[in-house]
Amino acid sequence: MIPPVGDRGEAADLAERLGAGDRAAISEALNLVDDRRPDRRARALALLDGLERGAGGAARIGLTGAPGAGKSTLLDALVRTWRGRGETVGVIAVDPSSQRTGGALLGDRIRVRAGARDPGVFFRSMAARDRLGGLSDASRAGMVVLASVFDRVVVETVGVGQSESDVAGLVDTLVFVAQPGAGDLLQFMKAGVLELPDVFVVNKADLGAVAERTRGELEAGLGLGERGAGAWTPPVKLVSARDGAGIDELADALDAHRRSLEATGELARRRRRGRDAFVEASVAAEYGRFGLAALGGREALRRRVDADPDASAFALADALGREIEEALRKRGSGSA
Amino acid sequence: MSPSSPSRSGKDRPWLFRTYSGHSSAEASNELYRTNLARGQTGLSVAFDLPTQTGYDADHPLARGEVGKVGVPIGHLDDMQSLFEGIPLDRMNTSMTINATAAWLLALYVATAERQGADSRLLQGTTQNDIIKEYLSRGTYVFPPEPSLRLITDMVAYTVDELPKWNPMNVCSYHLQEAGATPVQEIAYSMANAIAVLDSARARKDVPDEALPRIFGRLSFFLNAGIRFVEEVCKARAMTALWDELGRERYGVEDPKLRRFRYGVQVNSLGLTEAQPENNVIRIVLEALGVTLSKDARCRALQLPAWNEALGLPRPWDQQWSLRIQQILAYETDLLEYGDLFEGSKVVEARTTELLTEARAELERVLEMGGAVAAVENAYMKQRLVESHTARLHGIESGETTVVGVNDFIEGAESPLTAGDEAIMKVDEAAERAQIERLEAFRRKRNAKEVETALANLRDAVKGSANVMPASIACAHAGVTTGEWSDTLRAVFGEYRAPTGVVVREPESASEATEKVRQRVHALSEKLGRPLKILVGKPGLDGHSNGAEQIAVRARDVGMEVVYEGIRLTPEEIVQSARDEGVHVIGLSILSGSHGVLVVDVLGGLREAGLADLPVVVGGIIPDEDAAKLREAGVRRVYTPKDFDMNRIMDEIADLVGEAHEAG
Numbered sequence A: 001m002i003p004p005v006g007d008r009g010e011a012a013d014l015a016e017r018l019g020a021g022d023r024a025a026i027s028e029a030l031n032l033v034d035d036r037r038p039d040r041r042a043r044a045l046a047l048l049d050g051l052e053r054g055a056g057g058a059a060r061i062g063l064t065g066a067p068g069a070g071k072s073t074l075l076d077a078l079v080r081t082w083r084g085r086g087e088t089v090g091v092i093a094v095d096p097s098s099q100r101t102g103g104a105l106l107g108d109r110i111r112v113r114a115g116a117r118d119p120g121v122f123f124r125s126m127a128a129r130d131r132l133g134g135l136s137d138a139s140r141a142g143m144v145v146l147a148s149v150f151d152r153v154v155v156e157t158v159g160v161g162q163s164e165s166d167v168a169g170l171v172d173t174l175v176f177v178a179q180p181g182a183g184d185l186l187q188f189m190k191a192g193v194l195e196l197p198d199v200f201v202v203n204k205a206d207l208g209a210v211a212e213r214t215r216g217e218l219e220a221g222l223g224l225g226e227r228g229a230g231a232w233t234p235p236v237k238l239v240s241a242r243d244g245a246g247i248d249e250l251a252d253a254l255d256a257h258r259r260s261l262e263a264t265g266e267l268a269r270r271r272r273r274g275r276d277a278f279v280e281a282s283v284a285a286e287y288g289r290f291g292l293a294a295l296g297g298r299e300a301l302r303r304r305v306d307a308d309p310d311a312s313a314f315a316l317a318d319a320l321g322r323e324i325e326e327a328l329r330k331r332g333s334g335s336a
Numbered sequence B: 001m002s003p004s005s006p007s008r009s010g011k012d013r014p015w016l017f018r019t020y021s022g023h024s025s026a027e028a029s030n031e032l033y034r035t036n037l038a039r040g041q042t043g044l045s046v047a048f049d050l051p052t053q054t055g056y057d058a059d060h061p062l063a064r065g066e067v068g069k070v071g072v073p074i075g076h077l078d079d080m081q082s083l084f085e086g087i088p089l090d091r092m093n094t095s096m097t098i099n100a101t102a103a104w105l106l107a108l109y110v111a112t113a114e115r116q117g118a119d120s121r122l123l124q125g126t127t128q129n130d131i132i133k134e135y136l137s138r139g140t141y142v143f144p145p146e147p148s149l150r151l152i153t154d155m156v157a158y159t160v161d162e163l164p165k166w167n168p169m170n171v172c173s174y175h176l177q178e179a180g181a182t183p184v185q186e187i188a189y190s191m192a193n194a195i196a197v198l199d200s201a202r203a204r205k206d207v208p209d210e211a212l213p214r215i216f217g218r219l220s221f222f223l224n225a226g227i228r229f230v231e232e233v234c235k236a237r238a239m240t241a242l243w244d245e246l247g248r249e250r251y252g253v254e255d256p257k258l259r260r261f262r263y264g265v266q267v268n269s270l271g272l273t274e275a276q277p278e279n280n281v282i283r284i285v286l287e288a289l290g291v292t293l294s295k296d297a298r299c300r301a302l303q304l305p306a307w308n309e310a311l312g313l314p315r316p317w318d319q320q321w322s323l324r325i326q327q328i329l330a331y332e333t334d335l336l337e338y339g340d341l342f343e344g345s346k347v348v349e350a351r352t353t354e355l356l357t358e359a360r361a362e363l364e365r366v367l368e369m370g371g372a373v374a375a376v377e378n379a380y381m382k383q384r385l386v387e388s389h390t391a392r393l394h395g396i397e398s399g400e401t402t403v404v405g406v407n408d409f410i411e412g413a414e415s416p417l418t419a420g421d422e423a424i425m426k427v428d429e430a431a432e433r434a435q436i437e438r439l440e441a442f443r444r445k446r447n448a449k450e451v452e453t454a455l456a457n458l459r460d461a462v463k464g465s466a467n468v469m470p471a472s473i474a475c476a477h478a479g480v481t482t483g484e485w486s487d488t489l490r491a492v493f494g495e496y497r498a499p500t501g502v503v504v505r506e507p508e509s510a511s512e513a514t515e516k517v518r519q520r521v522h523a524l525s526e527k528l529g530r531p532l533k534i535l536v537g538k539p540g541l542d543g544h545s546n547g548a549e550q551i552a553v554r555a556r557d558v559g560m561e562v563v564y565e566g567i568r569l570t571p572e573e574i575v576q577s578a579r580d581e582g583v584h585v586i587g588l589s590i591l592s593g594s595h596g597v598l599v600v601d602v603l604g605g606l607r608e609a610g611l612a613d614l615p616v617v618v619g620g621i622i623p624d625e626d627a628a629k630l631r632e633a634g635v636r637r638v639y640t641p642k643d644f645d646m647n648r649i650m651d652e653i654a655d656l657v658g659e660a661h662e663a664g
C-alpha cells in the first residue's frame, strides 16, 4: 500500500478552490506542480494524488504534428466549436526549449484567440525543458490539474514520430495533424506516425488537390496497418482550420472516439497504461539503471505497479523513488 | 546671391519635399499643412492616428488613449473635408500613409474632392496600401493576407481608369529596414511583394491584359536610406535595374517609361539616437545624399525625420529644420546641375551587382515557397528580419558597430539644444474627448436610412466580387464612419494575427556578458523552483514591435521562458495571460505615446487580479517626466532607447524577480 503523502491540508484547500473553478487557483496549482523545491513538491504531490484519483470525466486530447501543420489554428477552431456546444476547455501548449541556454520562446498563443476573454477557456504554455521536442515533466501534472476543472483538456506538441508516444500515454484521444503534401505513404510509415493516433487530420483542405492526395495516402496506409479487429478504426478527416470547413465533423469524430473508449472499457485500460508508463519513465529518468536495479529490475518494478491499480501515477512514482533512495542509502552505508 | 527658385533653368527639377505630419484633429492638422505649404513644402504627407489606421471609431475601447496621438483622426467625411479645407485637391499631391483601411480613406478623399467640385481624374497622390510590410514591420494590418490582397487589387483596378494619376500602392521597403532588414532583404522582399500584387491583378477577370503595363507603371516604391549611404546609392541603382527587368521579363511591359523605377524616400530613423540627439541632423543629411546623389536613381519625393526623432513627436520647428536640409541640398548646392555622378564608376557598379545577385537569390527563395503571402504566413520573412535586427544590435552592444555618442565618443560638452521634455510635441490630451464629441454630433445629423443602405451595398460588394471602391465612395457620402466601414469588412473577412517571428535560431555563441547573466538566471530559477518566466506584452494599438521582439529573444538567450504574444493586446488580455501563464515578471513595450493610459490600466488590472506584487517594467519612448509618473504608479523600471545594453536590462529584471521572491 502506498502511504498517504505530502501536506494534505494545504492541498485540500487548493483542491477545493479548483473545484469551485477559481481561476487564480488553477494558475497557482499549475505553478505549484511545476515547482521543484522539496517542500513544494510534497504539497504538489498531495494535490496531484488527490486530483488524479478524483478526476476522470474530462476528455483528454493530444494534438501532434509537424511544425506549421496548423495545430494551433485548428485548436483555435475546435475551441470555438466546443464553446459553442457549451463545453469548457483547458489547453497546454508545449514548445521546445533551447538545449544550450534552457530558455524558450512560448509563442503559441498568437493564433489561439478563441478564449481571449472567455472564462471557459484556459491556456498555459510550457517549455519542453530537458526533453527533446516532447513533453516537459510538468505536462502530465498540468493535464491533471486542468482536467479537474474543465470539460476538455488539450495538449499541443510539435513533432513527428518521437513525441506521439510521449503524448499517447497522457491522453485518451491522440490526434495527428498532417500537412498536405508532407510526404507519401512510405514517409508516413517510416516516421511511425501511423500506429498510435486515434484520429488523423489533414488540415488546409483549402489548398485543394494536394490535401486530398495526402488524405488518400493516409487512408491507404491505415488500411495496411494491423489494429485489433472490432476495435476503433482511426478516421482521416479533411479540414480547413482557416475556413472552418470540417471542424464540426472533426469534433464529432473526437466524441465518437471517446464514446467508443467508454463502451469498450478501453478508456480505463488506456489510462492505466499511461499511468504505468509514466511511473516507469519517471523512475528511470530520475534514478537510472542503478535505481531500477535497486528495486529488483524492470520486471519487479512492473509487478509493484501492477499491485497497486488505484494509486495515482504521482504517488506511485514518489513511493518507489523513496524506496530506491532508501535501498541505495542502506547499500551506501553498508559498504562504507 | 541668387534667389532660390524651383524653376531655375539649366537645373533639374528637385524632388517633392514632404513632411510626414498630422496630429490632434482635422482642423489642427489642416492649419499645420497650410503653414508647411506656405514655407515651401511642395506636397502633403498625411499621418493618421492608430484608430484610423486600424479601423476603429474614436469612441471604441481599443482607441482609448490613441485618438489624435501619432496622427490625425479621420472618422468620417466631415473630418476629411476639414483636413483639406482651403487646399484644392485637384492641384495638390497628397501621400497618405494608410494601409488596411486604404480603400476607405481613398473613398473619403474622392468624396471630398467631389464636394470641392474637383475633377477626380486630376487627383494626384499615393495611398501606401502595402499590406505585406504591415505584417512584417508596420503592424497596422486588420484582415488576413488574401482578402487584404484583394482590397489592394480592387484599388489598383479602380484607379487605373478612374484616377489615372493616382499611385494606388506604394511598395514599401522603408519599413523593412526600420525592422532591421539588410539591403538585400529590402530589395528581395519588396520585389516579392510587388510581384504578389501584380500577379493578383493579372489573374483578375476585371483587369484587361492591356491594362497590366499601365498598372505596372503606376506602382511606385517607398525606400529607406540608412547611414551607409554609399551602399544606399547602390541599392537604389540595383532596384532600378531589377524593376526594369521584372517589367520586361515577367510582365512584358514594352514601354520603358512604364518600367521606370519611381520611388519616394523617408530616410532612416532606426539609427537616430536618444543620446546626443543633435548628431541626428548630420545623419539625416548624409542619408539624404544616398538617394539624391545619383541622378539615374534619384528619389521622386523625400521626407526627412527630425533631430529629436528618438525623443518623441517633432514640433513644427523641428520639422522645419529638416525641410531646410532639403532646400539647401536642392537649391544651394550644385547637385542638380549634373548628370549621373556614378556612371562608369567601377566601385559602385561592383557593389550594385553584388546586391543584385544576392537579392535575386533571396527573391527566388521566397517565390519558390509560394511568394510573399506564403512567406508571411510561414513566418519566413519575419524571422529573417528579426535575425538581422538581432545582429544589428549585437554589433552596437559589442562595439563592432560605432554609433557616435552612444557606444563611442560619449563624453562631450553639454548641448545647449534643449533635449527632453520641452523639446517635443505634446498632443493636447483634450483632443480625444473633442474628437468623440464631434463623432457623436456627426452621427446624430446623418440620415440613418442612407447609412444603412450604403453599408448593405458595401457588404454585398465585399461578399461578392464587385470592386469595393464605388460602394465605399457611396458610404463616404452617406455618412458612414471609419469604424462602421471597417466592421463591415471584418465581419466578412475576419481578423488576422501575424506570426511574431521571434522563434529564431540562437546565436552560435553568446557573448561573455550574456553568458554571465545566463548563469545568474539559472541560479535564480533554482531558487524560484522553476525557470524564470517573463511575459513581454504590447498593449494598445501600437505596432512598434522591434523592441519587444529583441527583448523577448534576449530573454530566451539568457535562459528565461518567454511568453510573447505579438502586438495589439488589451490591458485585460495582458493581465489574464500574466496570471494564467504564471509568470514572474511583466515587461510592457510601448512606443506610440499612449503609455500613460495603458500602463495604468495594466497595473489596475493586476491589483484586481490579486497580483499587485508582480513586478512590472516598461520600455519604449517614454519622456523622463512620464517615467517618473509611471514609477510613482508602481512601475519598477523604465527603459528607453539609450538603454541599448540588453544584458544589463536582463540583469536588472533578474534583480527585481529575486527581490520579489525574497519579499514574497
Ligand code: B12
Pocket: B047, B048, B049, B050, B070, B071, B097, B136, B137, B138, B139, B140, B174, B175, B178, B179, B269, B270, B271, B272, B273, B308, B309, B310, B311, B312, B313, B314, B536, B541, B542, B543, B544, B545, B546, B547, B548, B550, B551, B586, B587, B588, B589, B590, B591, B592, B593, B594, B617, B618, B619, B620, B621, B639, B640, B641, B642, B643, B644, B645, B646, B649
Ligand atoms: C523603427 C520605428 C518604426 C518602425 C517600427 C518597426 C517595428 N516593427 O518595430 C515603423 C517604420 C514601422 C514605424 C512606424 C510608425 N511609427 Co515609428 N519609430 C521607429 C523608431 C525610429 C525606432 C524604434 C525602434 O524600433 N527602435 C529599436 C528598438 C530595439 O528600440 P526600442 O523599441 O526603443 O527598445 C529599446 C528600449 O526602449 C527598451 N525597451 C523597449 N521595449 C521594452 C520592453 C521591455 C520589457 C524592456 C525591458 C525594455 C524595452 O529596450 C530596448 C533595447 O534598448 C522610433 C524613433 C526612435 N529612434 O526611437 C519611431 C517612433 C517610435 N515612431 C513613431 C510613430 C509616430 C510611428 C507611427 C505611429 C507613425 C504613423 N502615424 O503612422 C507608425 C505606425 C506604427 C504603429 N503601427 O504603431 C513615434 C512615436 C511618437 C510618440 N511616442 O509620441 C517615434 C518616437 C518617432 C517620432 N519621433 O515621431 N516606426
Ligand SMILES: Nc1nc2c(ncn2[C@@H]2O[C@H](COP(=O)(O)OP(=O)(O)OP(=O)(O)O)[C@@H](O)[C@H]2O)c(=O)[nH]1
Pocket: A065, A066, A067, A068, A069, A070, A071, A072, A073, A074, A108, A111, A158, A203, A204, A205, A206, A207, A239, A240, A241, A242, A243, B376, B377, B378, B379
Ligand atoms: N491555408 C491554410 N493555412 C493554414 C490553415 N491552418 C493553419 N494555416 C497556416 O499554417 C501556418 C501554421 O499554423 P499554426 O497553427 O501556427 O501551426 P502549428 O502546427 O501550430 O505550428 P507550430 O506550433 O509552430 O508547430 C500559419 O501560417 C497558418 O495561417 C488552413 O486550414 N489552411
Ligand SMILES: [Mg+2]
Pocket: A071, A072, A073, A108, A156
Ligand atoms: Mg502551434
